Amino acid sequence: MIKHTLECNLNMDIWERSKARYIYNYPAYCRTCNGWGGQWDQYDPSPAGSEVSPGFKTRFTLCPKCIEIGVCPRCGMTMREPDEEADIDEACPFCGYKLSDMEGIPDEPECTCDE
Numbered sequence: 001m002i003k004h005t006l007e008c009n010l011n012m013d014i015w016e017r018s019k020a021r022y023i024y025n026y027p028a029y030c031r032t033c034n035g036w037g038g039q040w041d042q043y044d045p046s047p048a049g050s051e052v053s054p055g056f057k058t059r060f061t062l063c064p065k066c067i068e069i070g071v072c073p074r075c076g077m078t079m080r081e082p083d084e085e086a087d088i089d090e091a092c093p094f095c096g097y098k099l100s101d102m103e104g105i106p107d108e109p110e111c112t113c114d115e
């Protein structure tokens with residue numbers, strides 16, 4: 001068993017609670033993207049081996065299980081025609097979800113207590 005620091009315990013607690021609240025409010029949220037509507041990932045745009053300091057950039061990929069096919073990532077309702085282009089400022093008519101709000105189940109806080 002790992003002994004967690006007080007701060008770590010607190011962070012976990014806050015996370016567990018906001019997660020539980022989200023699931024309670026939006027039980028039909030998208031399990032693939034956790035309600036975010038997509039996924040951020042990091043990539044390094046500088047060519048490998050170059051002298052440029054590693055500048056990581058983030059990009060957002062639409063979730064193929066919800067927003068990309070017109071389904072709201074938060075309430076699970078169809079918010080637009082599947083062949084329509086996703087509009088980041090278009091609000092879901094059912095729950096008000098907007099891609100540009102960047103809202104979803106927060107990521108689990110990082111725990112470094114076992115290091």
Ligand SMILES: [Zn+2]
Nearest residue numbers: 004008111113
């Ligand atoms: Zn910990």
Ligand SMILES: [Zn+2]
Nearest residue numbers: 030033063066
């Ligand atoms: Zn999704």
Ligand SMILES: [Zn+2]
Nearest residue numbers: 072075092095
């Ligand atoms: Zn919705």
